[in-house]
Amino acid sequence: MTATKNPIFCAIDTSDPAKAARLVAQVKDRVHGLKLGLEYFMANGAEGYRKLVPEGVPVFLDVKLHDIPNTVAGAVKSLATLKPTFITLHTSGGPAMMRAAADAASQSAQSFGSPRLKVLGVTVLTSLDKSDLAAVGQGGADVDVSAQVVKLAKLAKASGLDGVVCSPEEVKTLRAELGPDFELMVPGIRPIWAAANDQKRVLTPREAVDAGASWLVIGRPITGAKDPAEAAAKIAEELATA
Ligand code: C5P
Numbered sequence: 001m002t003a004t005k006n007p008i009f010c011a012i013d014t015s016d017p018a019k020a021a022r023l024v025a026q027v028k029d030r031v032h033g034l035k036l037g038l039e040y041f042m043a044n045g046a047e048g049y050r051k052l053v054p055e056g057v058p059v060f061l062d063v064k065l066h067d068i069p070n071t072v073a074g075a076v077k078s079l080a081t082l083k084p085t086f087i088t089l090h091t092s093g094g095p096a097m098m099r100a101a102a103d104a105a106s107q108s109a110q111s112f113g114s115p116r117l118k119v120l121g122v123t124v125l126t127s128l129d130k131s132d133l134a135a136v137g138q139g140g141a142d143v144d145v146s147a148q149v150v151k152l153a154k155l156a157k158a159s160g161l162d163g164v165v166c167s168p169e170e171v172k173t174l175r176a177e178l179g180p181d182f183e184l185m186v187p188g189i190r191p192i193w194a195a196a197n198d199q200k201r202v203l204t205p206r207e208a209v210d211a212g213a214s215w216l217v218i219g220r221p222i223t224g225a226k227d228p229a230e231a232a233a234k235i236a237e238e239l240a241t242a
Helices: 016-026 038-052 067-078 095-111 130-135 145-160 168-178 204-213 228-241
Strands: 009-012 031-035 059-065 086-090 117-123 163-167 183-186 213-219
Touching: 009 228, 016 038, 016 228, 031 038, 031 228, 038 059, 067 086, 067 095, 086 095, 086 130, 095 117, 095 145, 117 145, 117 183, 130 145, 145 163, 145 168, 168 183, 168 204, 204 213
Parallel strands: 009 031, 009 213, 031 059, 059 086, 086 117, 117 163, 163 183, 183 213
Antiparallel strands: none
């Protein structure tokens, strides 16, 4: 897909519901949507999700499911009641697990008469290098991490997933390999004026969109700014006008 004018999902990385609510109120009108991950969801659950998310605001719910197909299908159906726009699972769970998740998303949409939630795959965590992959048996010591990312992303597409989460350095290759309609959700984004924090390989919002990102996950450059609303607006403006 081509990136929309405002492709930002703001990462609300906290377990504190009051802090999360403050951030959401500050940024919700300046970004496309919110990213909620395990930190918030494990602490506050479905009830915390319902309390936090304003009506109509898209959510990328990054729960990284990984289990047998039947269990993952059940989890997708449970998550579908919250009506997130995107959820995630680990592609290393295999093609049957991915297919079960995609089918469960379609069935839930039919039974609720609501838009189908999109299922994104996590390929190789960016915290893993080739020795880590070899240690868990994903190829020998000479395994090429980026080849493994492409392999898992292609498997995700063939298994009915809507896209993958990928690092800035993978966007260009994955866009070329997977075509224009595959969703690429990209964290590791830093405007020129923001600190890199612990992100090692970053792209600016504009660079990421130009490389083929569908959506940008941006946390601390917005949530750690003195004025989060202003920071979010500044990034959105830079993207709209550059
Ligand atoms: O604060 P920052 O912009 O670095 O936040 C990025 C968000 O994207 C965080 O929620 C982080 O967990 C997530 N993420 C990441 N790098 C990955 C995968 C996810 O930074 N490889």
